[in-house]
Amino acid sequence: MAYSKIKLPASASILILFGFILLSLQLMSSSTQESSELSEMHSWLLVINTLGSITLLILVAVNAYSLVRELKKKEAGSRLTTRMVSLFVLLALAPAAIVFYFSVQFLHQGIDSWFNVEIDRAMDDALELSQSALAQRMNWHIKQTRHIAAQLENKSDTLIALEIGALWADSGAMEIAAFSSQGRILASSSTNPSDILPHLPDEQMWLQLRQNKEYFAFDPGDNDEMMVRVILPIDRDQKRFLQVLYPIPVRVTDLADSIEFAFIRYQEMTFLRNSLKTSFSLILLLVLLLSLLAAIWVAFISIRNIVAPVKELVKGTQAVADGDYKQQLPVMSQDDLGFLVESFNQMTKRIARSRDETRAAGLEVENQRAYLETILANLTAGVISFDADFHIRTANQAAYRILHIPVSHFVSQSLSNLASKHAELADVLEAIQQLLEKADDIWEQRIVFLGPNGRQELLCRGTPLFLQDGSRMGAVVVFDDVTDLIQAQKNAAWGEVARRLAHEIKNPLTPIQLSAERLQHKLSKELPETSQDFLQRGTRTIVQQVEAMKRMVDDFSEYARPSKKQVEKINLIDLIQEILALYVPSGILFSTSFSSRSVIIEADPVSIRQVLHNLIKNAQEATAGNCRIEIKINKAVRNNAEYAELGIYDNGSGLHADQIETIFEPYVTSKAKGTGLGLAIVKKIIEEHGGVIWVDTSYNGGAGFVIQLPVFEFGNSK
Amino acid sequence: MPSLAKPFSLGLILCLSLWPFFSAADPYAAIIRQADLIQAGADLQIQARIDYRLSPTAKEALHKGVPLTWIVDLNIREVGRIWDSTLYQRERPYKIQFHALLNQYEVVTPEDDGEMFLTLNAALNFMSGLHDDTQLAVDLIQPGQRYYLAIKCRFDREALPVPLRPFAYLDTQWFLSSDWTLWPIQK
Numbered sequence: 021m022a023y024s025k026i027k028l029p030a031s032a033s034i035l036i037l038f039g040f041i042l043l044s045l046q047l048m049s050s051s052t053q054e055s056s057e058l059s060e061m062h063s064w065l066l067v068i069n070t071l072g073s074i075t076l077l078i079l080v081a082v083n084a085y086s087l088v089r090e091l092k093k094k095e096a097g098s099r100l101t102t103r104m105v106s107l108f109v110l111l112a113l114a115p116a117a118i119v120f121y122f123s124v125q126f127l128h129q130g131i132d133s134w135f136n137v138e139i140d141r142a143m144d145d146a147l148e149l150s151q152s153a154l155a156q157r158m159n160w161h162i163k164q165t166r167h168i169a170a171q172l173e174n175k176s177d178t179l180i181a182l183e184i185g186a187l188w189a190d191s192g193a194m195e196i197a198a199f200s201s202q203g204r205i206l207a208s209s210s211t212n213p214s215d216i217l218p219h220l221p222d223e224q225m226w227l228q229l230r231q232n233k234e235y236f237a238f239d240p241g242d243n244d245e246m247m248v249r250v251i252l253p254i255d256r257d258q259k260r261f262l263q264v265l266y267p268i269p270v271r272v273t274d275l276a277d278s279i280e281f282a283f284i285r286y287q288e289m290t291f292l293r294n295s296l297k298t299s300f301s302l303i304l305l306l307v308l309l310l311s312l313l314a315a316i317w318v319a320f321i322s323i324r325n326i327v328a329p330v331k332e333l334v335k336g337t338q339a340v341a342d343g344d345y346k347q348q349l350p351v352m353s354q355d356d357l358g359f360l361v362e363s364f365n366q367m368t369k370r371i372a373r374s375r376d377e378t379r380a381a382g383l384e385v386e387n388q389r390a391y392l393e394t395i396l397a398n399l400t401a402g403v404i405s406f407d408a409d410f411h412i413r414t415a416n417q418a419a420y421r422i423l424h425i426p427v428s429h430f431v432s433q434s435l436s437n438l439a440s441k442h443a444e445l446a447d448v449l450e451a452i453q454q455l456l457e458k459a460d461d462i463w464e465q466r467i468v469f470l471g472p473n474g475r476q477e478l479l480c481r482g483t484p485l486f487l488q489d490g491s492r493m494g495a496v497v498v499f500d501d502v503t504d505l506i507q508a509q510k511n512a513a514w515g516e517v518a519r520r521l522a523h524e525i526k527n528p529l530t531p532i533q534l535s536a537e538r539l540q541h542k543l544s545k546e547l548p549e550t551s552q553d554f555l556q557r558g559t560r561t562i563v564q565q566v567e568a569m570k571r572m573v574d575d576f577s578e579y580a581r582p583s584k585k586q587v588e589k590i591n592l593i594d595l596i597q598e599i600l601a602l603y604v605p606s607g608i609l610f611s612t613s614f615s616s617r618s619v620i621i622e623a624d625p626v627s628i629r630q631v632l633h634n635l636i637k638n639a640q641e642a643t644a645g646n647c648r649i650e651i652k653i654n655k656a657v658r659n660n661a662e663y664a665e666l667g668i669y670d671n672g673s674g675l676h677a678d679q680i681e682t683i684f685e686p687y688v689t690s691k692a693k694g695t696g697l698g699l700a701i702v703k704k705i706i707e708e709h710g711g712v713i714w715v716d717t718s719y720n721g722g723a724g725f726v727i728q729l730p731v732f733e734f735g736n737s738k
Numbered sequence: 739m740p741s742l743a744k745p746f747s748l749g750l751i752l753c754l755s756l757w758p759f760f761s762a763a764d765p766y767a768a769i770i771r772q773a774d775l776i777q778a779g780a781d782l783q784i785q786a787r788i789d790y791r792l793s794p795t796a797k798e799a800l801h802k803g804v805p806l807t808w809i810v811d812l813n814i815r816e817v818g819r820i821w822d823s824t825l826y827q828r829e830r831p832y833k834i835q836f837h838a839l840l841n842q843y844e845v846v847t848p849e850d851d852g853e854m855f856l857t858l859n860a861a862l863n864f865m866s867g868l869h870d871d872t873q874l875a876v877d878l879i880q881p882g883q884r885y886y887l888a889i890k891c892r893f894d895r896e897a898l899p900v901p902l903r904p905f906a907y908l909d910t911q912w913f914l915s916s917d918w919t920l921w922p923i924q925k
Contacts, residue, residue: 051900062900062903063907150839151839151841224853224855238840239854284803288802
């Protein structure tokens, strides 16, 4: 219904337009006939039709220009419109041009056929014959008039007046009159009694008469009759003239008129021959132009209407190609194109639905991937995946945290490249690389190396990855820093040893000591002096050794017992200054370097004091006099957390390389009297405060220890 | 001096539209030689002398039986401050026609009287003398006012045979009309 509502007015407009064109052409065609009343409007009709043609030409040109612009812009449907319009113009123009050409040919031939030499000659002969007949009649009447004039010559005016009636009657003339050279009428006689005055010559006749002394001519008479007018002088002195009007028979007049009319008409047609051809060709051309241009213009409109759904379809297809699957086109008709548009709409709906489903599935996959990535990122274990060529593909955050190098920045590079840029990790990275290349199955390896924070122990598990066809697609390595775990296991073991020592050794020590003292007390008085001295030395040695064993067991108990810290905010710098003040009498030379005015940490001041005392004592014992200790505090950031980095460096003999790995383990000492628990306790305290301690292997001037403690607040920088 | 052209007819519209193509002076245009308002007894009459010039094509057409018609436009106008007002207006048609049988030229006057002439010159000479028979009242011309007589002799192309008309608007051989000419009237 919508289609008919839209199309009906357009069709009606087109019909009205064609009606006007046909009417105008018909009027113009009719106006070419002289007899038609429309002939007076011929020029106007010609102008109107020419203007109509120009208007249509402009409309066609505008449409063509618009189409060319659309073509240049590569607008949808423009090429189809061009093709259809071109086809229509070609199909319409070719036959129209042929018909026009042959019509013009036939027209020219038809007009030419009106004229030929025989007709020309016949017309000339007929005219000449008529003229001869009339000339003969004229000559006869001239002769007749001369005869009458001769009869009146030398006669008085009165006699002429008396005789002129008889002469008129004898001559058979219509009128006979005598007048003076001044135009005064002397006498006259006429067949018409009502004519009081004769038909006197006019000025032109007088002029000719004065020049030629005579006048004769055919004159149009009343009632479309023709007559012969002859004027001759009566006397030799030409003072009086005789005018005789002779009638020409009606039949002769009619015949002469007919011949003249035909001759004139033929002459006129001969003259208009080329004008007729051109004029008719022009009208034919106008008919052709009007019809053709109107048809082309209507073709433009119709083709645009036809192409409109296709245009929409192309736009819709382009939109779909650009990813807009919600495109729905209006169904403007119920024909094949309408069906096509409906199918397109259904297709886009289905594509949109599929796209949504695919997008949802992709989103799900992406969520899963992100979830896995999140899990991997938050794993405490480092995970590095490799491709088939053992180049790094992914690495999680834990890998960075454990190895202290941004592994994810080295994607598509091998571990060897990573090792070349981080020499401190070269051993462990090369080891993992070799394991990756050699292993065909799951492998597990514990790798110990000296990292930037001291000794580290990694537990690495590698899994080669294979495709369905069995080809290697890469590998994944999961590693964890088990340094703390191992240390905790060791601590637990030492704790157990301490507990057992306390239980198994310390308990019997008191009775041993008491027994030795009782022996001393009971037997000293009974034994001789020599034996008393021996007993005293023996029991004293027993008591001393028992005391030593007690201290040793207490130390172990101290080490193994969970500490009871009183945590408070302390300024580490103030604490260090207090401790250093205690050592002033000892002669140790301290040099300090603090990056901030205050470093506030949350710690048990007693424990921290013990740490510092232990380290200072160790340094003091390691140097044989002239002890110099350098203490530095800097700000350090690790895993996005701020730490106070405390460095203590002495000028002692330093540590051997084999000592560095076990220096913090209990009962490891290079001193003759030491229990080997000092640094173990230091490490324990530091770790209980969430910090780390390691030997600064880069320091060569003696032994160097670095402690990192979580900091609460850094004071103003210096 | 005669001057001033005023377009009015379809022919003139077409001529103006095509003026750039035919801007040269028309060699066959009629010329108003003289025009005046003369005293005829107690009244006034317009008298003028017009030279009709026929192009070769026009002469050929005439001898082939095509009648030629000129219309003489007569106007008496009073000069106004802004607009000139027309006091008198009249058209005087003249037609010349060749009669092959009699070998004479017939001039049909505005009064529809036919005058036969043996030569073309005689016929044109007859046409050239224009006497408007309208008796104009003397008080039409008031002292102190300015008047002028406007005359134009236009060739009536629409009186030509239909096939000839379109070409008559385009071919200078048919540009036989004069321009408007203005003749001051002396009281």
